[in-house]
Amino acid sequence: MKHVTTYLYAEAVRLLPHKLLLHPREGCDVRIESSDLAIHPAHHLCWQRDVYDNAVALATFTERCNGLSIDSRIVLQHFDDRPLDFWVADYAVLDPFLYDPAEYADLCAYILPTYSPIEPLLNTWLRSFWHSGQTVETYVLLDRINRAIACDFTYPQREEPGVQAPAATLAKRAGCCRDFATLFSAACHYLGLAARFVSGYQCSPTFARGLGATHAWPEVYLPGAGWKGYDSTSGQVVGNDHIVLAVGRHPESVPPVSGSFVATTHQSPSMQIVVELAEIPAQAR
Template sequence: MRSLTIRHVTTYRYRHPVAFGEHRMMLRPRDSHDQRVIEVSLEINPAPSSLRYEQDDFGNHIAIAEFAGVATELSFASIVSLEHSPDDALHPGLDDAAAIFPVDYGDDEMTDLAHCIRRHDIGTDDAVAQWARRFLPVDGQIPALELLTRLSQGIHDGFLYRRREAKGVQPPAETLQLGHGSCRDFALLLIDAARSLGLAARFVSGYLATMPDVAPTEAHGATHAWAQIYLPGTGWIDFDPTSGNVGKGSLVTVAVVRDPDQATPLHGTFVGSRSDTLGMEVHVSVTPHGSVTT
């Protein structure tokens, strides 16, 4: 187990004073068996006229701010301290029934998982499904975990990573055609490929907390996106196609959703012209505090 402090600062700047509409923030990590939030602070400047908190249908934490007055700058600073303890053992719960592809979801599971299997914008040639089937053996069976690992590794090895500042996510077929994308694009490609094979998959957003062997006072961190895929007898398994890794070793989960547009870290509006916008800056840092024993 390790203790981390994640500082995520977003600043918007404008040429002239503008008024601000409602802003929704998904910045607080989820509490689970492998990560526990200890302390949270949210600093907003200028201060909002109201700030409330709620949880969405997926159990993600949302902060909603409303503003009065005008300003040329708006900043959000989220500071979170948490304990992070991902299991080093890779999914020991995989049993024989879940191990071989195709997997069989029970009726009760299908009731809850159907929305994570349904696909969108498939296209006439269904290029994603054709690509995914390349990873199936010509004859014989394949363990489901091995198949999914092949898919994730196939994205890592076969596509060029490009950081994109633009909002939104590329359609999976476009990522296939272009041969490059961001972590969000790779996550969605893996999700759609898994769904094309009848597997339940969902989108995850959060932080990449990569720690060197000798931890400095501050380590590099970044916002990140990856996929979770459900296998009977095991549950949701994390796959990061950007790195090709399986499991949550360096991943801090903030939001788990069906589709990427439901996991925007920060979304809001302003009253003014498009030319008033000078830009946005985002800074993420992760500070380790050594091991924590229980």
């Protein structure tokens, strides 16, 4: 994996600390073989684990500069090639259900809404494929929500920073991947399900060979299965074509690169992001 972020400034600027979430989360489905992070200009790098157990690199800079380059190179193995092969605890097969009290204590923060209450809007939208009091298979309900977003909403090019509020996404029937992930999570919160926001990469067969993209999607906690990813942009369950960099309760808390600078003018910097994902043949490893 290659992820290069480049900023060019109109004048020499003083860079303030930058937070980097560029190290994939390891687990039973992901193993990192090697990693390298090259940053210019001169800097000091400090690694830490945040409250969500994400690997965070904090870069502080010692000199003024006209540009900033962050180059991350990682080789990993990904084993989640059967995303639909999972087990759900008996008590959670049908929705609605209540989480086990021992788990609920840790999950309650992921059930609270992250945006202003929009229950009437969500209820009206969800009513097209679900109604209050209805008993339905939990997986089926989540699949309906996921596919409804992917099929019924448009995906225009949106370069504005930040995340669109769920109410705006519902009103416009349009958004980008991070907006769709936020809407899916809001629907889960409305249903009493724990959900969180994921920042990562996607490598799709529809992309040109070697190209990847930064991406965002939600994860919902299913007893027995754990955290399961749903790509509301494609309508699919997340598998080994998705690579998780970081997770968080609020969608604006986990951008891959965040930071600021001090300058004498108000001109915005130019930015370029290049993401390349390639498979290494087994005989070449």
